[in-house]
Amino acid sequence: MKTRHAGTVLGMAALAMLTVPANAHAAAVACGGGVSTGRVAVNGCISAQRGKEGKVYTREITAHVKLRNTGPRAANVSYEAFFRVVSGGHWVKLGSGRTYVPAGETVGPTEVGSSTRVCGPVRVEIRVHARAAGSGWSGWSTAGTAQCQT
Structure with missing residues (x-):
């Protein structure tokens, strides 16, 4: 009985993997240090995906x-997310949202917002904060x- 159940679960997982589209250009998501609000731990995460518009190279920064x-x-x-160019930039709101987080579980990384920038030799950062009800x-x-970066 347990073997049949395990086979069913593995079969469903394999089928689910087939239905998820593979994106060869998907950007990796890197998370920063954690903070908390009550019993909810919060991590701000960033991804940067390279693009090109005509002859201009761009980078889509996503919080x-x-x-x-x-x-x-x-x-x-x-939750809310903000973006800035580190060298002298000011914080700009990228987006906000609200979600339900079940007890003892983790939700995300969930996209909050993004900004497309012309590539340059600068460092960018995002910051995120949250508030549990x-x-x-x-x-x-x-x-x-x-x-x-390449």
């Missing part, structure tokens, strides 16, 4: 949030990347 509920009850969590805003979790 993500990863949320982990360490408590015994589910939580509704609001009934709690205050967390501190900032930051992540950064060289804007046009």
Whole structure:
């Protein structure tokens, strides 16, 4: 009986893998240090995908949030992400959202927003914070990347 169940689960997993499109150009997501709001841990994450518009090379910088509920009850969590060029840039809001995080589970990385930039020899970073229902805003979790690394 257990073998049949395991076979069914593995078969369903294999079928699910076949239906997920493979993206050869998918950008890796790197997460920064964690902060918390009540019982929810928050990580700001960043990805940078290279592109080209005509003769100009671009980089799409995407902010993500990863949320982990360490408590015994589910939580509704609001989050915001901001972006800046490190050398003298100011913070610009990329996006915000809200999600449900089940007790003891992790949600994400979930895309919050993105910005397409012309490539340059600069470092960029994002910062994310979150607020679980009934709690205050967390501190900032930051992540950064060289804007046009190969």
